[in-house]
Amino acid sequence: MSARTALRNSFWRIPPAGVFIALIVISLTFLGLVVLFSASQAMHSDPTVLLRKQLIWLVIATLAGGFAMVVNLAALRDYAYILAGGAVLLLILVLVPGIGVTVNGAQRWIDFGPMRLQVSEIGKLGLLFMMAHYLAANRRNLDDVLRGYLVPCGMLAVICGLIIIEPDFGTAFLCGAVGGLMLYLAGLRLKFLIPTAIGALTLFSVAVYHDPVRLQRITSFLDVEGNRSDSSYQLWQGILAFGAGGVQGVGLGSGRQQMSFLPEAHTDFIFAIVGEELGLVFTLGVVILFMTLFFVGVMQLKRAPDLYQYLLVMGALLFVTLQALINIGVVTGCLPTKGMSLPFISYGGSNLVFMFVLTGIILNGFRSWELPALRRQREL
Numbered sequence: 492m493s494a495r496t497a498l499r500n501s502f503w504r505i506p507p508a509g510v511f512i513a514l515i516v517i518s519l520t521f522l523g524l525v526v527l528f529s530a531s532q533a534m535h536s537d538p539t540v541l542l543r544k545q546l547i548w549l550v551i552a553t554l555a556g557g558f559a560m561v562v563n564l565a566a567l568r569d570y571a572y573i574l575a576g577g578a579v580l581l582l583i584l585v586l587v588p589g590i591g592v593t594v595n596g597a598q599r600w601i602d603f604g605p606m607r608l609q610v611s612e613i614g615k616l617g618l619l620f621m622m623a624h625y626l627a628a629n630r631r632n633l634d635d636v637l638r639g640y641l642v643p644c645g646m647l648a649v650i651c652g653l654i655i656i657e658p659d660f661g662t663a664f665l666c667g668a669v670g671g672l673m674l675y676l677a678g679l680r681l682k683f684l685i686p687t688a689i690g691a692l693t694l695f696s697v698a699v700y701h702d703p704v705r706l707q708r709i710t711s712f713l714d715v716e717g718n719r720s721d722s723s724y725q726l727w728q729g730i731l732a733f734g735a736g737g738v739q740g741v742g743l744g745s746g747r748q749q750m751s752f753l754p755e756a757h758t759d760f761i762f763a764i765v766g767e768e769l770g771l772v773f774t775l776g777v778v779i780l781f782m783t784l785f786f787v788g789v790m791q792l793k794r795a796p797d798l799y800q801y802l803l804v805m806g807a808l809l810f811v812t813l814q815a816l817i818n819i820g821v822v823t824g825c826l827p828t829k830g831m832s833l834p835f836i837s838y839g840g841s842n843l844v845f846m847f848v849l850t851g852i853i854l855n856g857f858r859s860w861e862l863p864a865l866r867r868q869r870e871l
Contacts, residue, residue: 508791509857515784523836529743530757530764548840552847559851571624578617581610582653599657609841611654611662618650619806626677627799633678640683661829669809712827729822732767740770757838762822785812794860804856807849
């Protein structure tokens with residue numbers, strides 16, 4: 492049997508771990524649609540307007556995720572630098588006046604007719620493929636200062652730097668964290684990695700210090716109650732939502748915070764609406780689902796045929812779960828406020844499509860690693 496025939500016949504042969512992850516993603520997405528409908532009732536005269544828009548994005552995301560699940564990951568590796576170059580180009584174009592769209596002081600979007608693309612999502616994808624390909628191709632040169640340290644760190648710095656300029660400090664931090672973990676997993680020595688991490692965090696802190704908006708978020712985070720009527724208003728309302736929901740919640744559509752009390756209730760702070768209307772049981776359920784997704788995925792990585800696919804799937808898992816961790820940490824008051832959506836649940840098209848593409852990459856790995864040709868490659 493040829494490799495192409497084996498690939499075609501294995502399309503539906505997703506291992507149980509892959510099916511389990513797919514069910515988790517479907518559950519989180521369905522929960523997001525239900526809560527979005529509830530949260531949007533007080534925002535528009537037509538309470539279905541956001542739901543209908545999200546359903547359109549869900550169709551696009553499903554198609555994109557399906558393509559990511561069937562594409563040949565090994566063949567796609569040849570286009571890793573092209574994808575990264577396209578991502579860098581978009582990150583530069585979004586900074587050009589007249590091309591990039593500014594919303595709430597941040598220039599992060601480009602309009603494509605009726606759709607608006609958040610280009611940092613493409614930056615994440617370009618970073619993922621670029622780092623996985625380069626580190627796998629240079630796995631024997633990681634002790635070399637230039638090829639094993641300066642070059643990959645420079646690649647990471649370019650993506651993160653362009654995202655900070657938008658500005659989008661949260662996404663830049665996420666990309667830096669995922670990129671740093673990929674360097675560590677590829678085998679970069681801690682004597683290089685630790686000083687680099689300290690230096691990057693120092694520069695990041697300096698950038699935050701010189702940005703009045705971000706600095707105010709830090710100071711407000713340190714005294715939420717004292718700033719509850721001003722800079723900590725959103726976070727304080729989110730905390731009140733969790734308290735009002737208790738264990739069982741007040742019921743769908745009965746929450747007070749959706750009545751224009753909580754800003755961005757349908758996007759960054761939708762987890763607070765889950766807590767208020769559905770209660771502690773559902774909020775813990777969301778956390779458990781994301782944790783399960785990560786650990787089930789990690790358990791399958793031992794079957795990866797090469798370092799490239801190992802890093803690609805691991806990076807996808809990290810992007811999904813770390814973003815969820817940061818969002819939940821922000822909404823619950825454990826981290827300073829930053830504009831980052833909750834994967835699969837928050838309203839927003841660009842991130843939903845990106846998350847489905849990452850899910851497709853994960854399932855693609857699990858499915859293709861079952862092929863006889865890849866089993867023989869691992870044995871060799």
